[in-house]
Amino acid sequence: MRIGLVGFAGSGKTTVFNTMTGMDVPVGFGGDVRLGIVKVPDTRIDVLSKVFAPKKTTYAEITFCDIPGEHGADKRGLSPKALQQIRDQEALCLVLRDFENPALEGAPDPVSDLEAFHTESVLADLEIVERRLDRAKKDKPDALELAAFERMKATLEQERPLRSLSADELNRDRLTGFALLTDRPLLVALNRSEENAAKALPDALARLIDELGAAGLVLSASVEAEIAGLDAADQAAFLEDMRLEESALARFIRTAYGLLDLISFFTVGEDEVRAWTIRRGTKARAAAGKIHSDLERGFIRAEVTPYHVFMELGSEQAVKDAGRLQVEGKDYPVADGDIMHVRFNV
Numbered sequence: 001m002r003i004g005l006v007g008f009a010g011s012g013k014t015t016v017f018n019t020m021t022g023m024d025v026p027v028g029f030g031g032d033v034r035l036g037i038v039k040v041p042d043t044r045i046d047v048l049s050k051v052f053a054p055k056k057t058t059y060a061e062i063t064f065c066d067i068p069g070e071h072g073a074d075k076r077g078l079s080p081k082a083l084q085q086i087r088d089q090e091a092l093c094l095v096l097r098d099f100e101n102p103a104l105e106g107a108p109d110p111v112s113d114l115e116a117f118h119t120e121s122v123l124a125d126l127e128i129v130e131r132r133l134d135r136a137k138k139d140k141p142d143a144l145e146l147a148a149f150e151r152m153k154a155t156l157e158q159e160r161p162l163r164s165l166s167a168d169e170l171n172r173d174r175l176t177g178f179a180l181l182t183d184r185p186l187l188v189a190l191n192r193s194e195e196n197a198a199k200a201l202p203d204a205l206a207r208l209i210d211e212l213g214a215a216g217l218v219l220s221a222s223v224e225a226e227i228a229g230l231d232a233a234d235q236a237a238f239l240e241d242m243r244l245e246e247s248a249l250a251r252f253i254r255t256a257y258g259l260l261d262l263i264s265f266f267t268v269g270e271d272e273v274r275a276w277t278i279r280r281g282t283k284a285r286a287a288a289g290k291i292h293s294d295l296e297r298g299f300i301r302a303e304v305t306p307y308h309v310f311m312e313l314g315s316e317q318a319v320k321d322a323g324r325l326q327v328e329g330k331d332y333p334v335a336d337g338d339i340m341h342v343r344f345n346v
């Protein structure tokens with residue numbers, strides 16, 4: 001999954017990117033777009049890896065993309081180039097500044113920054129939608145698609161994000177190729193100074209995040225940088241000192257998985273123990289396709305052991321002997337934590 005770190009110049013995107021990925025990209029202003037891959041920590045994978053002692057253990061991964069918050073020509077908002085780079089992302093993490101940045105004028109105002117980002121995204125989307133509607137008047141319009149675009153226009157004119165429409169209303173299947181911004185899942189990260197790291201999201205901001213159909217989270221990039229530099233034992237003590245329950249990366253991943261409605265299933269064996277990320281509701285055959293297209297094409301059945309059943313009985317043989325192995329067909333909705341063996345024939 002690809003998540004873009006977006007936001008205005010100097011909000012701390014590169015600093016957040018560094019703490020999440022363990023990379024050391026210079027902070028300050030601007031720079032190039034950067035990619036960093038992060039393993040999704042999962043204690044279930046750690047346990048399965050102990051049991052199977054495989055040659056290889058593979059965690060699920062998230063790709064972070066750090067997008068410089070280049071200003072528009074009037075020194076405000078985001079440049080067309082920045083907006084274009086944002087359009088390439090599957091999901092967005094908006095980093096809001098809530099710390100004094102000596103290089104910027106004025107005190108931090110995250111609520112107004114979120115409003116400004118939203119307004120700018122709405123206007124960019126409206127331009128695309130109106131252009132499509134204009135063109136539709138000339139060529140032969142598809143009635144369904146036209147209705148969807150009219151609905152999108154009305155939604156945007158009320159300054160509501162497209163993500164507030166259902167997949168059906170949006171006619172989402174037909175939308176690929178339209179580089180819209182407000183239909184992307186949005187995670188808002190409030191980047192705070194050290195002394196406020198453990199305080200909850202302020203009410204006004206929480207309300208706005210809710211209205212926009214987004215999810216919110218608080219972090220302090222400077223605190224996280226310190227945590228990342230410690231060894232495992234000291235990390236726990238430091239988190240407790242700061243009154244934090246877990247690192248920002250762990251919270252970030254959990255929040256992102258919830259927002260995007262993602263779950264993991266596992267494959268196990270002597271060669272590899274591996275986590276796979278899918279959308280909740282994905283059926284067994286499509287999930288098998290994540291592993292290899294042959295498994296989807298030649299799918300016969302899936303043999304499934306829920307992780308908790310495996311833990312209760314201790315081995316795959318014990319699960320079979322107890323008659324607890326689930327034999328599932330192609331339409332079985334894979335559940336979070338399913339250990340799956342796909343039987344196939346090509």
Ligand SMILES: Nc1nc2c(ncn2[C@@H]2O[C@H](COP(=O)(O)OP(=O)(O)OP(=O)(O)O)[C@@H](O)[C@H]2O)c(=O)[nH]1
Pocket residue numbers: 007008009010011012013014015016026027028029030031067068069070099100101191192193194220221222223
């Ligand atoms: N005190 C404090 N300073 C921070 C924090 N996060 C970032 N900074 C500082 O703010 C400045 C800008 O941070 P960057 O991470 O480069 O900001 P950016 O959003 O990547 O900026 P652009 O790439 O220009 O859009 C740097 O000097 C950082 O050290 C934080 O949590 N607390």
Ligand SMILES: [Mg+2]
Pocket residue numbers: 013014015027028029030031066067068069
């Ligand atoms: Mg940057």
